[in-house]
Amino acid sequence: MTYEIILDWLQASLRWSAPLIICAMGEIFAERSGIINMGIEGIMLCGALCGVAVSYYAQSQAVALFACAILGLVLGLIVAFLTVSRRTNQVVTGLMINLLAIGATNVIFSVLTVMRHKRATTFGALFPESMHRIPLVGPVLFAQPFTTWIAIFIAFIASFVLYKTRWGLNVRAVGDNPQATATAGLSVIKLKYQTLILSSIAASVAGGILTLASSGYFAAGGMTGGRGFIVLAAVVVGGWDPMRTMFACMLFGATDAAQLRLQTTESIIPTQFLQMLPYVITVVALTIMVKRSRVPKTWGAAYDGRRS
């Protein structure tokens, strides 16, 4: 019995961490370029609704994810225009996006009445059914929806892009010293737009995966339940490094999954306390880890090209 619970927990841990990882990889690039995209919570929420809705109407998960990407692109452009071109405060802008997203998804979801009773089909597993029966690794790894594997793959890609490509070098440079990057002949504004759009697409797709990989159901109001904020924390805990951030996301995913499992057991601890678990772990991890990581130097600061 307990063995099965543990297996189930491990399986769910990875499944829950997939959207976190995908979202975090985008956020790493945005923050490395100096911009905190605080709006990822809201963008994720929009992506979650977009994912189920499009999947339901189009009957295609690929189309659904593509729609999420387009939505992310549009929202990313808005965030970039505000924070980069208009140099608004990044935290306030992000909070605004988050509040708007809660309102907008509630309204749209209330219009889409059919979806309240139907579930969208969830993602299938990458590996054939027969492999799921292998002890331990079967249920934990091979029964994963294919998005879990994609998330891990994306983390490796992100690491490669950040450290081994020109563009990654440019991103690392711009967050630490935008003036130097500008005088080296690069466009600071363009780079920041690129990373912000990337992070928004990642957040939106992560939202889509959040619903399509597990329940296939959108819950109005609190679907993302602060996962975007947990990603922000994971990026800091992971020291803006893709690999370390991936592990941070897995840690948070695991506590999230544990919390859900503990609620169903007849534990004497009230569920409200259990629900706090992921957030408590986040705060603890932040206090322990934050000192050791190196913040991008212009983190959260607006870049004014006229002052050099």
Place this chain on the structure above:
Amino acid sequence: MNENSILLKMQDISKSFPGVLANDHVTIECEKGHVLGLLGENGAGKTTLMNILYGLYQPDQGKIFVDGKQVVINSPSEAINHGIGMVHQHFKLVDTLSVIENVILGIPTNKAVLDFGPAKKKLEKLCKEYELFVDPEEIVWRLPVGKQQWVEILKALYRDCKVLVLDEPTAVLTPSESDQLCRAIRKITEQGRSVVFISHKLREVIEITDKVTVIRDGKVIGTVNTKEATQSILAEMMVGRPVTIERKARPIIKEHSAVLVMKNVNAFDDRGVQALKDFNLTVHAGEIVGVAGVDGNGQRELSECIAGLRKPSSGSITIQDKQVTNVIADPSFVGFIPEDRQKTGLVLDFTVAENLLIKDYKEKPYVKNGFLQYSEIKKHAEHMIKKYNIKSPSGDIKVKTLSGGNQQKVVIARELDAQPVLDVASHPTRGLDLGAVSNVHDILLNERNRGAAVLFISAELQEVIALSDRIIVLYSGQIMGELDGETADQFTIGQMMLGQTTEAKK
């Protein structure tokens, strides 16, 4: 002179900012293979002119010619394409990246994946060619400032620039590094490249340039062949009146009680590296002790320890027999002129009056029952503005709108007006023009004559020698030697600054 030999020409350039005409019909020319000196005081418009050349600003009018062809430069990348390389006064390097990463940053390429192999080879070749050696793998913040300068120069050469602009390149270099830079500049010009050398240090300009264009208040005062120029001619062109930094006569002070006594002081810098090692120093009333040395050899930590801003790890510091334990915020006891007036000395967004009050805001009559008395504060400010000749229309304007020299006067007025027993002046003339420098010198000399103990920290040898009664040379946190101000010579101090004692030389 043949028209074709002109590699760079900026003709009739004008640029105004709100309230200032930074460049007023400026024309400069630089021949192929020559070094053009651009001489002028701070705020004369040299850097604005070069920022126009580098595409960071657009001129209101005027034309730029490179190699005889008129060009329009809208961005740094266009400037780079036209063969213009620039080493800014404040380095434009990404600290957290390695040397090679900084060098290739922004170079257009078809390859998406980084490949450092060929870049490293090319960089190493350049290092050898110009004798500017740096390790391509080293992270930039770990390099001393001198080496960072090499990285900047190599970065420009790597992009195969035709014109290399060096903005105040020697400000951060030791004398031997300056020589190294001179050699590199000669090699660069031998290949038909041109160098624009911006400075306000006359000696260097005379040493290295072929021609000098002097700029004052945004206008070109004149261009002279360096061979025909002397320091005094150039200085006069630059300032508009004769100036000298010479040792002034001073009365002998009889009272010689020790004011500042430091015994076996050890201290660490922000990175946790030991910055002061068993440091012993006594400064008496009525003397100026000059601290010479290359920046970053413990000067900052020394001044901060005395002011109580940094806790020594061991040893004792007493001022008039009082142990320094906490921050000293009493200007009638210690006057502290910090090295960075804009960050530590002033609150730039506060007004002049508020800045003058920062250390007295709890005192009567400026505060009554917990409320600030603005009429008193204003009166105080007007008085100080007059007394210290601060060029500010009133006490109500923000201190950041003042020039560097006048900002420093605000700091000095606040710190020294209460007649402290000890003055600690850390690089008080840094970035000031000649007129303001001599003003600061006069003030410090008056302080000494009044009977204050003065610790004067500076990286400029000339002024240390001109002002000090006694000179100590700081090298990696230790006193390398002590000299008498009357008889000290630049060569000996220069040797000590590099860590060589006179004994070692023999």
